[in-house]
Amino acid sequence: MQFDPKDFDHLTACPDCDxxxxxxxAPAGHSILCPRCGKTISRRNSDSIRKALALSIAGLLMxxxxxxxxxMTMESFGFSDSANIIxxxxxxxNNGYYLVSFMVLxxxxxxxxxxxxxxxxxxxxxxxxxxxxxxARLFRSYLHLExxxxxxxYLLGIMVTVIKMGSSTDISYNTGIFCFTGLVLLTxxxxxxxxxxxxxxxxxxxxxxxxxxxxxxxxxxxHASDGGIVTAAMQGLSQCHICHKLSPTNHGTKxxxxxxxxxxxxxxxxxxxxxxxxxxxxxxxxxANLLPIMRVDFLGVPSxxxxxxxxxxxxxxxxxxxxxxxxxxxxxxxxxxxxGLTILLLSTRPCSNRLxxxxxxxxxxxxxxxxxxxxxxFVIALLSVLxxxxxxxxxxxxxxxxxxxIVVASTMFAVIxxxxxxxxxxxxxxxxxxxxxxxxxxxxxx
Numbered sequence: 001m002q003f004d005p006k007d008f009d010h011l012t013a014c015p016d017c018d019x020x021x022x023x024x025x026a027p028a029g030h031s032i033l034c035p036r037c038g039k040t041i042s043r044r045n046s047d048s049i050r051k052a053l054a055l056s057i058a059g060l061l062m063x064x065x066x067x068x069x070x071x072m073t074m075e076s077f078g079f080s081d082s083a084n085i086i087x088x089x090x091x092x093x094n095n096g097y098y099l100v101s102f103m104v105l106x107x108x109x110x111x112x113x114x115x116x117x118x119x120x121x122x123x124x125x126x127x128x129x130x131x132x133x134x135x136a137r138l139f140r141s142y143l144h145l146e147x148x149x150x151x152x153x154y155l156l157g158i159m160v161t162v163i164k165m166g167s168s169t170d171i172s173y174n175t176g177i178f179c180f181t182g183l184v185l186l187t188x189x190x191x192x193x194x195x196x197x198x199x200x201x202x203x204x205x206x207x208x209x210x211x212x213x214x215x216x217x218x219x220x221x222x223h224a225s226d227g228g229i230v231t232a233a234m235q236g237l238s239q240c241h242i243c244h245k246l247s248p249t250n251h252g253t254k255x256x257x258x259x260x261x262x263x264x265x266x267x268x269x270x271x272x273x274x275x276x277x278x279x280x281x282x283x284x285x286x287x288a289n290l291l292p293i294m295r296v297d298f299l300g301v302p303s304x305x306x307x308x309x310x311x312x313x314x315x316x317x318x319x320x321x322x323x324x325x326x327x328x329x330x331x332x333x334x335x336x337x338x339x340g341l342t343i344l345l346l347s348t349r350p351c352s353n354r355l356x357x358x359x360x361x362x363x364x365x366x367x368x369x370x371x372x373x374x375x376x377x378f379v380i381a382l383l384s385v386l387x388x389x390x391x392x393x394x395x396x397x398x399x400x401x402x403x404x405x406i407v408v409a410s411t412m413f414a415v416i417x418x419x420x421x422x423x424x425x426x427x428x429x430x431x432x433x434x435x436x437x438x439x440x441x442x443x444x445x446x
Contacts, residue, residue: 052194087385091381092381136204160326231425278411288404294380295395297394340363343359380395
């Protein structure tokens with residue numbers, strides 16, 4: 001077919017490798033994968049708006065009891081203490097760990113509420129077939145914040161706390177822990193129920209699309225007349241990295257016409273920003289692991305422990321699975337993210353498709369595991385309020401907590417600033433120069 005720059009609504013591009021594809025639609029419950037790098041281009045869910053509305057309402061009803069009701073009560077030697085999610089912020093703040101307190105507040109309290117509220121408003125308006133001007137901006141904000149809401153990591157932190165203290169204290173579970181578990185399950189189900197492409201298309205077209213399943217078909221790759229790969233950038237098309245809409249770069253468009261996100265062929269200064277964040281993470285990784293992260297006061301005598309001390313404690317007491325989880329989340333994950341991003345930043349050659357696909361998979365894995373490093377911080381947040389028996393014994397955060405939060409935040413921002421399409425650009429520059437203005441055809445193989 002002949003490509004017309006003014007007619008690109010029938011096209012899409014892979015967010016990870018920029019491969020230009022003709023839009024295809026999968027049946028409900030199926031996904032479309034990029035044939036070049038394996039990235040999920042779209043995932044179809046049936047009755048997405050109704051599901052999102054129902055789940056968001058249930059989540060909002062569950063939110064306040066989950067945050068305000070006591071999670072559990074710990075008793076030891078006649079002392080007892082209980083706490084809710086909000087209480088777990090105060091020890092950090094009262095002891096001067098303002099950054100840690102702020103991160104826990106955002107990731108466990110504020111962002112989950114904002115996500116639930118956003119989805120409720122969006123799905124309610126779409127269900128009513130009302131399309132106010134702010135709808136696209138609100139959905140864009142939801143996608144920006146989705147990665148930073150970490151209630152499922154907090155729930156894992158509760159489980160670790162229970163196992164850690166189960167042998168030395170009596171634990172009774174309160175209503176709050178069941179409400180919080182329900183909130184986590186609803187949040188996970190909500191994320192799985194949202195059909196992003198369908199939401200964006202419905203918002204843009206201002207009408208409901210037919211949600212009936214269609215016949216499954218592989219994505220159709222756009223080829224140059226010489227059989228070479230064609231990317232969106234080669235044809236002068238910028239892809240919005242939030243809603244994935246294609247827009248021509250030669251029309252002076254600076255913002256996505258659908259969601260309002262700034263448009264760029266590639267993320268500006270992606271390499272330099274990512275290098276700066278990776279180096280920041282590397283610098284703070286040493287104090288985060290070598291300095292004490294937790295202080296235990298027993299009869300007035302302080303005892304400090306590092307991340308590795310906590311891991312060794314679980315192994316010595318036979319809790320190998322929990323020890324392995326903490327070792328993976330708190331030690332291996334930050335190191336893997338730093339090393340992985342460094343490899344991607346230095347990647348130039350070789351350019352075989354197999355190695356490029358492996359690098360793309362590594363980047364997606366780094367993106368997925370980013371939030372789980374907050375596990376240790378959430379465990380300390382809980383222990384500091386649940387084990388607060390005055391002079392007898394109490395638990396508090398130690399200096400490494402601040403450094404560890406900086407490592408987690410820096411690596412997560414590094415993933416956001418890195419543009420994975422640059423990996424593929426480096427290996428297609430010679431072809432790009434010769435294919436920029438070429439006639440393109442359709443085909444099924446990249």
